[in-house]
Each structure stands twice: as C-alpha cells, then as structure tokens.
Amino acid sequence: MTGLYEIRADYDAHTIVVYQAYAPAIAEPALAAGRFVPPFSFHRMTWLKPSFPWLAHRSNWGRKPGQERVLAVRITREGWERALSAAALTTGDPGALARAEVHVQWDPERSPRGAALNHYSIQVGVGRQLIRAFNEEWLVGLTDLTPRVRKAAALVHAGQLAKARRYFPAERDYPLPRPLADRLCRGS
Template sequence: MTALREIRADHDGRTIVLYQAYAPAVAEPALAAGRFVPPFSFHRMTWIKPSFRWLMHRSNWGQKPGQTRLLAVRITREGWEEGLARAVLTTADPDEVAGAEVHVQWDPERTLRGAALNHYSIQVGIGRSLIRTFAEEWVTELTDLTPQVHRIAALVRGGRAAQAQRLLPPERPYPLPAATARRLGIG
C-alpha cells in the first residue's frame, strides 16, 4: 500500500532522477553542455520533481508552451538530501517560507491519463541561493526524454495504457533520514 506522502523516484546508491520541462531554448544548450547553462536562469527558483507522471500532467505530456522538452535530471543523493534538509513546507509560517532556501509542496500523484490519485508526490523548489550548487555540483547527468514522452503519450491516447505503463521510468520509495521525513510530513 502506498503511503499518503512518500517520495517515489528512480534512484540508485549514488543518484536520484528528477524531471523538469523546458523550452527548447533552455533544454538544447543544457543538453549540449551536459549541464545547465544560460539561458537557464540562475536567478529564480527551479522546481524539480521525482514523479514522472506528475510532470507529464503538469506539462501536458510536453505540449504546454515553454514545456516541450522533457529532461531527466540525475543528481547526487547527497545533494538531494542536503536540499531536503534545508527545505520548508510551503504550508509553514509565511515568514519561514519566505526565508527558506528550498520549498517543498505535496501535490496529488497522477495516473497516466492525469487523474488525481489519493496519495501525494513531492515537488521541490530550489531557491536562488542554492541554484548554482544544484546546477554545478549536484547535477551529474541530463537526458532528453522528449521522444520517449511522445511515444508514451501516443500509446495512452491510443488506449494502450498497459504498453505505455511498461515504458515509464521505474519509481520506488526513496528512504530519507527519519528527522527530515518527519519534518516534511512523509509517512
């Protein structure tokens, strides 16, 4: 049984995969460089999501303007956990949220067709003070998932959800230190 709030992600012993959607003008230079480079903004919060299906819902399978290139962003587990250790829930005291380096919110997980499920996925906002660390130290690999996303979306639209499901990235529970998990409302 899935917990009400649980981080589910593609991860290994060293890294975790997060997902982001960008315009081609941002994605193409980043993919060519193998890291985030301008015009990626180092001056505003960037939101990262370990739930592939949630990002597909948010970007309408890469069809929303400015969100047509879907990237898998592999970062170190050390960086992920450091970010979460600094995080504040967006539902906390407004002054605490305003001063936080990292924001966390919980949004309903989604089915392949975008329907809300009865458990939540984490969305993590990396603030301006930490964005260079994220981009230059935590990120280990960028992968363009756009062709795979289009293939999955076509299968879903064609009523072949079982085939689409087999193409989804693997996501399983991600263990966090107990104190961080409690603070973020996980469990």
C-alpha cells in the same frame, strides 16, 4: 516513507533522477553542455519533480508551451538530501517559507490519464541561493526524455496504458532519514 506522502523516484546508491520540462531554447543548450547554461535562469527558483507521471501531467506530456522538452536530471543523493534539509513546506509558516532556500509542496500524484490519485507527490523548489550548487556540484547528467514521453503519451491517448507504462521510468519509495521525513510531512 510510505502512505499518503511519498517520494517515489528512480534512484541508485548515489544518485536520484528528477524531471523538469523546458522550452527548446533552454533544453538544447543544457543538453549540449551537460549542465544548465544561459538562457536557463540562475536568478529564480527551479522545481525538481522526482515523479515522472506527475511531470508528464504537469507538462501535458511535453505539449505545454515552454515545456516541450522533458529532461531527466540525475543529481547526487547528497545534493537532493541537502536541498530537502534546507526546505520549508509551502503550507507551513509564511515567515519560515520566505527565509527558506528550498520550498517543498505536496501535490496529488497523477495516473497516466491525469486523474488525481489518493496520495501525494513531492515537488522541490530550489531557490536562487542553491541553484549554482545544484548545477555545478549535484548535477551528474541530463537526458532528453522527450521522444519517450511522446511515445508514452500516444499510447495513453490510444487507451494502451500497459504499453505506455513500459516507457515510464521505474520508480520506488525513496528512503529518507526519519527526522527529515517527519518534518517534510508534518502539516502537509
């Protein structure tokens, strides 16, 4: 997928990294266990963001209350594509969205300074029906990126964008099967 709607991500042959930001009360037990454990909620949708710049913007560089810890969540590509195959667009049919196990929305990608860019980044909401699979079958590892995010934020705020980008994970266009890409971008 290239163009207006892009899934840009850090991935390899078997896994993809998505980002999430949590309060320390959720992040610390998850990091210690190597997977999500209470007080993480298995009863509400959890949003996966493969774009590091978008997550940095959304969490205000890990300074937004309740989003102080930024985690890199490495999951299997098989699980990621299973989630996308079960998705309904948030801008699509409300009935289909209400029945969907996964929600997909497209938001403007962000520059390091937070400005909206002219292409869109995917956000994937995994519903209650699949959260256990996400945690027990798809999850490969968790990494605390908070120190890295704070260093990048300090450099961005100091106007040193080139240096800040060194702390950004390498992301590139994620290849989706054409029918899935066509369905996810339709009507966005």
